[in-house]
Amino acid sequence: MIDIGSNLTSESFNTDLPAVIHRAKQQGVSVIIATGTSAQSSIDAQQLAAQYPRYLYSTAGVHPHEADHYDHQAEQALVELLKGSGRAQIVAVGETGLDYNRKFSSQENQIRAFEAQIQLAKDVDLPLFLHERDAFNDFYGIIKEQFNSISSKAVVHCFTGSQEALKAYLDMGLYIGITGWISDKKRGKNLRDIIRYAPLDRLMIETDAPYLIPQQKGVKQLLQQHRRNEPCTLRFTAEKLAECLAIEPQTLIDATSRTSREFFNLDQVASEPCFEEKAS
Numbered sequence: 001m002i003d004i005g006s007n008l009t010s011e012s013f014n015t016d017l018p019a020v021i022h023r024a025k026q027q028g029v030s031v032i033i034a035t036g037t038s039a040q041s042s043i044d045a046q047q048l049a050a051q052y053p054r055y056l057y058s059t060a061g062v063h064p065h066e067a068d069h070y071d072h073q074a075e076q077a078l079v080e081l082l083k084g085s086g087r088a089q090i091v092a093v094g095e096t097g098l099d100y101n102r103k104f105s106s107q108e109n110q111i112r113a114f115e116a117q118i119q120l121a122k123d124v125d126l127p128l129f130l131h132e133r134d135a136f137n138d139f140y141g142i143i144k145e146q147f148n149s150i151s152s153k154a155v156v157h158c159f160t161g162s163q164e165a166l167k168a169y170l171d172m173g174l175y176i177g178i179t180g181w182i183s184d185k186k187r188g189k190n191l192r193d194i195i196r197y198a199p200l201d202r203l204m205i206e207t208d209a210p211y212l213i214p215q216q217k218g219v220k221q222l223l224q225q226h227r228r229n230e231p232c233t234l235r236f237t238a239e240k241l242a243e244c245l246a247i248e249p250q251t252l253i254d255a256t257s258r259t260s261r262e263f264f265n266l267d268q269v270a271s272e273p274c275f276e277e278k279a280s
């Protein structure tokens with residue numbers, strides 16, 4: 001089971017990350033991708049990933065909430081990370097995109113940072129890890145114009161949109177990330193109703209920890225802090241998604257793991273340290 005998005009550099013994991021990773025392993029999580037949300041957190045996520053080879057990977061990008069801080073310096077930090085030693089751990093550019101729900105950064109800066117990071121992903125030939133909330137029209141327009149689905153791949157993480165948005169993303173060749181949102185009694189209803197329209201081989205799963213605790217029986221017992229989600233709850237989202245698709249959980253887990261390995265090129269990345277080991 002692969003958690004394609006977990007905010008492990010969040011300060012809520014500062015004191016007990018080894019225990020968090022241990023619990024994830026115990027619950028069958030085989031790989032976690034730590035999300036970079038700012039220049040600094042991208043550096044932190046990469047350093048973290050380097051400590052857990054073949055178990056943790058990371059992304060490098062500036063979240064739309066942080067887009068007001070996407071300046072030349074931030075971009076240079078990302079470029080250095082992506083073209084330097086971090087390349088062994090970093091498997092995607094992002095998260096980037098648009099969030100008009102809370103507008104922590106101006107709309108104008110969000111668009112600017114988003115377009116710059118799409119270009120960056122093309123330059124370094126990595127997939128995009130995307131975030132879109134209440135910004136479908138602008139987001140779709142930019143992707144459609146800038147994104148060449150033949151040469152690049154992208155996943156819309158934590159998808160919570162409409163059926164129309166789902167269809168539009170799938171038609172463009174994008175992948176869809178599903179979080180614990182799907183088990184939220186009220187907010188997740190629409191997602192539960194529409195997700196069966198997505199082909200199984202375009203879906204991936206994630207916790208978005210420390211956010212979005214799955215609203216299912218048994219989750220609370222796994223969590224050490226009641227208001228913090230952890231990668232160890234991933235199977236609950238796998239089970240809920242499988243239920244919506246009317247398939248066995250194991251079928252869902254096998255398919256999403258295969259898709260995630262291919263999408264993020266994990267086997268190839270993972271094989272690099274083996275080669276070095278042999279060489280030394």
Ligand SMILES: [Zn+2]
Binds near residue numbers: 095130131157158
């Ligand atoms: Zn996000």
